[in-house]
Amino acid sequence: MNTTPFTGLTIVTVLYRSGEMLAQTLPTWARSAGELPVRFVFADNWPQDGCEKVIAEHFDEARYEYLPDSSNPGFAAGCNRAVAAATTSHVLLLNPDVWLPDDALDRIHAAIAEDPETPIAVGLAMHGGEYVGISLNPISLFIDRPASATRAALGPSGGAAVFPTELFHRFGGFYEHLFAWGEDADLALRLYASGSRTRALDLVLPHAGGHSVEGDNKLQGFRAFLLARNRLLVAARTFTWPLMLVAIPVLAVAHLALAARRARQGLLRPFLRGVGRGLLDGPAARRQWKGRRFGFASLYGYLTVRRA
Structure with missing residues (x-):
């Protein structure tokens, strides 16, 4: 009801x-x-x-x-x-x-x-x-x-x-x-x-997508910085500690692949600054969320339940 x-x-x-x-x-x-x-x-x-x-x-x-x-x-x-x-x-x-x-x-x-x-x-x-x-x-x-x-x-x-x-x-x-x-x-x-x-x-x-940064190299760099930083902050805030321990090596390998992509785009420097800032800000970001976190049970449900 x-x-x-x-x-x-x-x-x-x-x-x-x-x-x-x-x-x-x-x-x-x-x-x-x-x-x-x-x-x-x-x-x-x-x-x-x-x-x-x-x-x-x-x-x-x-x-x-x-x-x-x-x-x-x-x-x-x-x-x-x-x-x-x-x-x-x-x-x-x-x-x-x-x-x-x-x-x-x-x-x-x-x-x-x-x-x-x-x-x-x-x-x-x-x-x-x-x-x-x-x-x-x-x-x-x-x-x-x-x-x-x-x-x-x-x-x-x-x-x-x-x-x-x-x-x-x-x-x-x-x-x-x-x-x-x-x-x-x-x-x-x-x-x-x-x-x-x-x-x-x-x-x-x-949806046009990306109109606010289109054609502006500085904003493209800012976007690369934010995406790199925010991936780490989202994981730090929302994952349980057991899932985080598994996610850390996966994220490390993933960021190497992403770094290669950003290098080809000419955005490696803001990307690396974002990674560094994410590592620094992660502990404080985690403390700012006190509710339930996404763990192995949530992950299993997400991976196994299909859409209606």
Whole structure:
């Protein structure tokens, strides 16, 4: 019996250098929302590029909240701030470079109403593939889960994820120190360890992917740094000690392979700085999560249970 009521949906979007992209995608959001009881909260981490004007052109003032922060606290902090402003029972985390088909929000509404307690992974089509949620991977630790995978999703991807608002708050939302890239995997592992499972919705949304760093070498380097650091921090925070002892040599070998890839991309230096920072920050990151951790029992369940 469901105990979480469905009292509405807030779409939560973090913006960063998103003005041109939002001008393309937001009209599709407005059409899909139509007369549905959907609200919008935008956390803008780069407010100087005109996103506020684009939003005002498409939505009445009463339908959205705009939260600018020129200090750019990161995607994770932006999501947490926007979810804190939501007054509905559910939130849909949606990247600004995602287009919504006309029936998308109708279908998401119906899926929530069917089972309000369970997080939902919404599919994304990007870079020539289709992905739904997050998977574990022995090399990169977490990856986008192919839509054709037989194994169920570990959790939703932050690019298109539905959460009961209370559940998101109860688990502390995203770990803000991660800044960006990996915060959704961190939450997914913590939710999975607690027994919370994610449903995959048979809906795939067109997604540009990477608009905030595209064409900027400095930001590409920052992304390589964060991914290297955050893999280690996610493992340190969410794995039990027995699983961590097994994971350490696997991660060491994996990072050698990743280092070779980053060297070919000209991103070896930020990658190595990320590894070093991850090793330094790992103990403090672990202390900051006091809940259940992902261990061998969780791993066995994840590896053996197939999607419905």
